[in-house]
Amino acid sequence: CTHYLFIVVVAVNSTLLTINAGDYIFYTDWAWTSFVVFSISQTLMLTVGACYYLTFTGAPGTATYYALIMTVYTWIAKGAWFALGYPYDFIVTPVWLPSAMLLDLAYWATKKNKHSLILFGGVLVGMSLPLFNMVNLITVADPLETAFKYPRPTLPPYMTPIEPQVGKFYNSPVALGAGAGAVLACTFAALGCKLTTW
DSSP: OHHHHHHHHHHHHHHHHHHHHGGGGTOGGGHHHHHHHHHHHHHHHHHHHHHHHHHHHOOTTHHHHHHHHHHHHHHHHHHHHHHTTOOOSSSOSOTHHHHHHHHHHHHHHTTSOHHHIIIIIHHHHHHHHHHHHHHHHHTSOOHHHHHHHSOOOOOOGGGOOOOOOTTGGGGOHHHHHHHHHHHHHHHHHHHHHHGGGO
């Protein structure tokens, strides 16, 4: 019972993080930097929960099921926000599902080898999610149009965005997010596996 409760708690928390991560659409001056940070945060939350669930059940496919739980939770929460007049046209596509499928594939293809799951699965999720997230970002409404349509309260001076540095990070948020995500996701995959040995 405790294990299943833990799965629900992690899924709910990763969903809440993901919902808040969707807000980078509004930070138009910080879009690329925010994209990198939030891609990594989503990668790590997906990896730790999916690896825990995967190694707990021992059944390939449960990582994808975990991503589906995250997706459904997010749709429900976004639906509630939409009812309150909040925009519903961003971060609603299931970007975690294909990455979770790669995690399942790494576990299944190596005959349930935990170390391969940590190394290969972690790298695959870390490198793929920023890519899928950018595809997701391309499909949403224009950020400036959305920002003007749903204005934010005035920000305090210390929160006021500055003009972006053109060319910073070589203008490639996907590459930066994928590189950092690939390294960090392995650590979180190891943590997810370790949680099943309490």
